[in-house]
Amino acid sequence: MKKKLLIFIFCGFCLVAFKLQETIFFTEPINWPKANYDFSKNPLSAQKIELGRALFYEPMLSRNNTISCASCHSQYTAFTHVDHDLSHGIDDRIGTRNSPALMNLAWHKLFMWDGAINHLDVQSLAPINHPDEMDEKIESVVTKLQKSKIYPGLFKKAFGDTVITGEYTLKAISQYMLTLVSANSKYDSVMRKQSTFTAQEKNGYNLFKKNCSSCHKEPLFTNLEFENNGLALDKSLNDFGRMKVTKKNSDSLKFKVPTLRNVEFSYPYMHDGRYKRLSDVLKHYTEKIQTSPTLAKQLQKPIILSSNEKVDLIAFLLTLTDKEFIFNPKFSYPKNIFLPKPQE
Amino acid sequence: MKFKFFILLNLYFLFIQNTLAQSEIVTTLNFIPKFGNAALILNDSTYPKNNGDSIKIESLKFYISNIEFLNNDKVIWQEKNSFHLVDASSATSMKIKLVIPPNITCNKIRFNLGIDSLVNVSGVLGGDLDPTKGMYWTWQSGYINFKLEGKSKKCKTRNNEFHFHLGGYQTPYSALQSITLNINNPEKISVVIDLQKLMNEIDLSKQNKIMSPSSEAVFLSKKISQLFSIK
Incomplete structure (x- = not known):
């Protein structure tokens, strides 16, 4: 009886260990301060990060489907927009500030050059809505994603739900951005x-x-x-x-x-x-x-x-x-999602 | 042996839970927007103001949160996850269903007009708090507690529109208001919000646009909290 119980407990431990192994997508580098982001409210998963990555490169986030987050935050230039003093967005409109480089965002408390945004999850709303950036509403982003071929499936995999919401969309984008850790210089x-x-x-x-x-x-x-x-x-x-x-x-x-x-x-x-x-x-x-x-x-x-x-x-x-960091294929354009290989 | 005992225990708890669930009652908190004595109808009706002006209301939306029942100032029931977007263009949103224990004695209802500061710094949330509901500021984080939009000839603005988007959670511009109303019984509560009192105090030729946290937003939010009364 005791032996059986021990075996049972051991199996339980293995399962938990396996689960942990599976769910580590973010680690604080040695000797770094504690991250500020509350991961318990948006636990990372491979599917959510992948969805967030697709959304980061998704031009449907803009009014006329031309601008994605990556337009002004290109991986190969440390997730910012180079060559321009002020970043330009939709219809070549020019904003009033230089787009910031995105990395190690889990440690940040306030966002934007002036700290107008108080949480990573709501950060993306600002460029989506800004008339000089993406000039779109999160409501219509959700509608467009819902009508698309690929997104209902990706949201289902990530959140267990084919109904797309603003909450899911923004949480997924956060997940991807949280993985952008640069600590290997x-x-x-x-x-x-x-x-x-x-x-x-x-x-x-x-x-x-x-x-x-x-x-x-x-x-x-x-x-x-x-x-x-x-x-x-x-x-x-x-x-x-x-x-x-x-x-x-x-x-x-x-x-x-x-x-x-x-x-x-x-x-x-x-x-x-x-x-x-x-x-x-x-x-x-x-x-x-x-x-x-x-x-x-x-x-x-x-x-x-x-x-x-x-x-x-x-x-x-x-x-x-x-x-x-700059060349990490995990952060780059998700070809597997946007350009699936034709089936042989 | 122990295993059987556990199953029995579980069944027992399930039973208890079920009987508890059955013994709860559903009550309705009904919001009725009015303009003086007239029912508020969006877009179509024109309403007179005290200064000869007449206005149309095109949008009225506000958050009701943290609903509580009190008996002699003691809280006897609180709704969990209590966040409701009341939208005059959606009849169902104006009837908030509350699941309460039966036979509670209370003589007051208390709720917030708006969203508290803790929720305002909690990132993105779902349901009525989802940013797709059009009640979240995108360029500076925070919920819009109360939104009133319409038209008046006095507004020398594009299409004669006025926009009052009231919110803000940080001092000194915290716009959140707590409202307490006396009630007889909690089983059916109808709360009137009379916009005439508010509009009569606003000179739309001078004040027709508030869209960020400010002392004006706080001032108007206080005024608005006084528009609520039990029918």
Whole structure:
């Protein structure tokens, strides 16, 4: 009797272990802070992530079925829109900000340059609805998906329901975005003691820790806060950032501190994409800081870097490039869904 | 032996659960939108305002949440997952079915007009809270608690339209309102919402568009909470 019970318990353990093995789609890298996203409210599954991936690349999310999330968040450029200072959307309309690079979103609490969005799940509603981006309503996205050939089946696999809702659609997109973790750059392998910096990179890292890391805090390379980094106001945009959301003067000209991971690919830089090269950015911090009442306290004292030091600092920033992330086939256009092989 | 005992125990609980379910009653919380003494009819009817203006109402939608019954200020019943979108264009949405225990004694009903801050920061939700219901702001996260749209010649806007989208969950612009009404018995409750009182206080030539959290939105939300009364 006892023996049977033991066998039963053992089988139970195996089953649980197997289940766990199956459901790990997200892990916090060693020595990283705890993720902010509450996975218990949207437990990851292979089917939901796959559906989210399809939706991320789905142009039906836009009014005239031309623009997908990937249009402005291309994997090969760290999930952002390069070459344009301000990102363009539907009918070549131009927005007012530079699209942010998407990675490590599970750690973020507020989204957008001004933090207007309070949860990853509702983030996608903003670009879907924005007249310069996708100019569509989530209601009609759901209707279009429902009428399509592939989506009722994909939603059934993911949520056990062929009836598509806004909740399912947005949760699936979140799931895919949560898997976009970049933690395998040279910097990361040095931190894990699996490789070493060159002398130049090491010097750059020391300069980084001295001058940059209080806002671009390791390991996410952002403190996730809103700061005024001394950019002169662009009068053609009159973008005061966070103040528009909080209506507080103390938030004037503050924007979310962006991550520097994969910064090699995520040009142009700043909320309005005014700088094309990393050297322009360093020039800003060393020479062009505009003082104003809300200027970040870290920038009150000038940052002084020699031209050699700037080169070293950039050498360090390039160690934040994560090729495994940029070229990970799991994140790319889901050919298997959109372009199924003809049956032989 | 033990196994049989477990089965019996389970059957017993099932039985109890069933009898409990049978002993619950369904009551209706019925919302009746009015304009003064007239029933509110969307789109077609024109309603007079106090300043010679006349208006048409095209959309009236609001969230009712956290419904509770009280007896002498003590909560005796609370609805679970209590979120209801009341939409004047949908007759069924205006009759909220509540499953309550029989023979409860209560003399007040309390509910929120709008969605509380906790839900507002909980990401995407389904049912009446699904963002496809048109009651979620996309460019700045948060639910619209109360939506009233219509037309008036006084509005020097496109198509003479007015839009009041009231919401906001963060201080100092929290628009959520708690409403308490006296009732005799919980079995059938009809709540009138009279828009005339509200519209008579708004000069549509000056105020015809609110679409973000603001002190104006909070002010109007307070006014709106006073429009509710038991029929």
